[in-house]
Amino acid sequence: MKRIPLLIGAFALVCLACLASAGAVAQNWPTKAIRVIVPFTAGSGTDIAARAVTERLGAILGQILVVENRPGAGGTIGQAIVAKADPDGYTILVHSSSQTVTPSTYPNLPFDMLTDFSGITMLANIPNVLVTAPGKGIGSVKELIGAAKAKPGSLNYASAGAGSATQLNAERFKLGAGIDAVHVPYKGTPEAIADLVAGRVDYYFCPIVNALPLVKGGKLLALAVGSSKRASALPDVPTTEEAGVPNSAYNFWVGMFVPSKTPRDIVARLHAETVKALQSPEVKERYARLGAETHIFTPEQFDVYIREEVASNAALVRAAGIKVQ
Numbered sequence: 391m392k393r394i395p396l397l398i399g400a401f402a403l404v405c406l407a408c409l410a411s412a413g414a415v416a417q418n419w420p421t422k423a424i425r426v427i428v429p430f431t432a433g434s435g436t437d438i439a440a441r442a443v444t445e446r447l448g449a450i451l452g453q454i455l456v457v458e459n460r461p462g463a464g465g466t467i468g469q470a471i472v473a474k475a476d477p478d479g480y481t482i483l484v485h486s487s488s489q490t491v492t493p494s495t496y497p498n499l500p501f502d503m504l505t506d507f508s509g510i511t512m513l514a515n516i517p518n519v520l521v522t523a524p525g526k527g528i529g530s531v532k533e534l535i536g537a538a539k540a541k542p543g544s545l546n547y548a549s550a551g552a553g554s555a556t557q558l559n560a561e562r563f564k565l566g567a568g569i570d571a572v573h574v575p576y577k578g579t580p581e582a583i584a585d586l587v588a589g590r591v592d593y594y595f596c597p598i599v600n601a602l603p604l605v606k607g608g609k610l611l612a613l614a615v616g617s618s619k620r621a622s623a624l625p626d627v628p629t630t631e632e633a634g635v636p637n638s639a640y641n642f643w644v645g646m647f648v649p650s651k652t653p654r655d656i657v658a659r660l661h662a663e664t665v666k667a668l669q670s671p672e673v674k675e676r677y678a679r680l681g682a683e684t685h686i687f688t689p690e691q692f693d694v695y696i697r698e699e700v701a702s703n704a705a706l707v708r709a710a711g712i713k714v715q
Contacts, residue, residue: 419479419656423454426482429468431461431578434550435516435597439644440484442676443513446667455482461578464492464553464714466499473501477651479660483507487643488555490699494707495553495714503700509692510646510661513668514682518559518595518616518642520630521605525589531613531633534593538569546572548582548594552714556582558703559595559616559640561710563630566638586610597642598623598681616640623681643685645692661689 426444430436441457448455460468465488475481493503501507520531528534538545549557552575564571574591576582579600586594587609595616602623604610614630615621618639630638646664648657667673668684677684687695706712 419659420451420453422480423456424448424451424480424482425475426455426457426484427468427472428457428459428484429461429465430459430486430550431580432459433600434461434579435599435642436484436486436644438599438680439514439516439677439682442680442682443664443667443673444484446670446673447664450663450666457484464496464551465489466492466496469507470500472647472649473506475649477649477653479648479652479656481649482510482660483647484513484644485647486555486645487641487699488551488553488558490696491553491555491558491703491707491712493700494704495712504697506650507647508650508652508657509687509689509696510648510657511664511668511687511689511692512643512645512685512695513664514677515617515641515643515685516680516682517598517621518556518640519598519601519605519612519621519624519627520563520593520614520616521586521596521601521610521612522593523587523589524608524611526592528593528613529611531628531630531635534613535567535569535635538567538571542570543572545569545592546574548586548591549573549575550579550582551575551577553712555640555642556595556597557712558706559642561712562640562706563595563616563635563638565710566630566635583610595640602681617642621681622683623678644682645687657689 428437428440444455444457460471465485472481472483522528547560579597582594583600585591598621605612612624612627614628614633616630618641620629665686
């Protein structure tokens with residue numbers, strides 16, 4: 391009978407050793423460069439928001455954070471790279487709210503959005519801005535809707551890809567306004583903007599970080615912001631709901647993730663250091679210039695938020711009939 395207490399004691403010692411080892415992992419991490427996968431093109435809203443914070447985060451951690459752009463398939467190519475990566479804290483994903491759409495638009499994903507990733511925190515809310523080229527002769531949301539209703543299907547809109555957050559914002563707008571417009575998907579935001587400025591597409595719900603310089607430079611006209619509240623960088627531009635389109639708000643955000651089996655002490659440290667970076671004067675100032683607004687979650691809060699948004703976007707995908715070919 392004396393063996394039982396001895397076995398229990400030995401098991402307890404093993405557990406303590408494992409806990410000590412886990413703590414040491416976080417204490418020593420990171421000891422080498424960290425990959426940051428951004429599943430969209432360089433210059434996209436997500437890419438700009440990622441680089442703004444990873445530069446400061448690298449200085450805090452004392453290691454280089456190398457941003458790799460892996461665009462394609464609505465962000466799922468880059469996401470799959472992170473899902474398959476070693477869960478050791480050396481591969482990070484910076485993705486947007488569009489990833490909460492892909493479970494409904496890509497039926498055969500090589501990963502599970504809800505079980506293969508752990509949230510670190512949301513980095514920022516980045517309002518989408520409904521923009522058009524001045525040469526289109528559309529000066530307001532009312533005029534855009536009027537043109538679309540006068541000739542159903544005659545207008546087209548750009549997006550940063552099928553199933554992207556920019557398409558979702560446009561589809562919410564279409565449903566709320568009761569209009570029909572042709573979707574023109576692009577590889578990313580820079581490509582969509584180029585054709586919008588050239589007049590080859592009629593309008594675009596563009597991330598404000600990309601739209602702001604062109605609006606201020608007179609190359610694009612801001613008709614409304616697609617979010618639930620006005621953008622601080624464009625305070626005189628109404629929301630689409632204020633402009634008379636009910637149930638059209640869509641909040642575009644960018645967040646940070648790691649593979650789900652990453653040790654929780656590394657998750658906790660990465661969260662703490664990322665919050666420090668977000669609260670630094672240089673990142674705050676840079677985000678303010680871009681029109682982005684910092685929004686911090688705990689890892690646990692962020693995971694819950696993701697689950698809720700996946701469910702709500704599934705309903706929108708069904709209502710709008712969004713399909714990815």
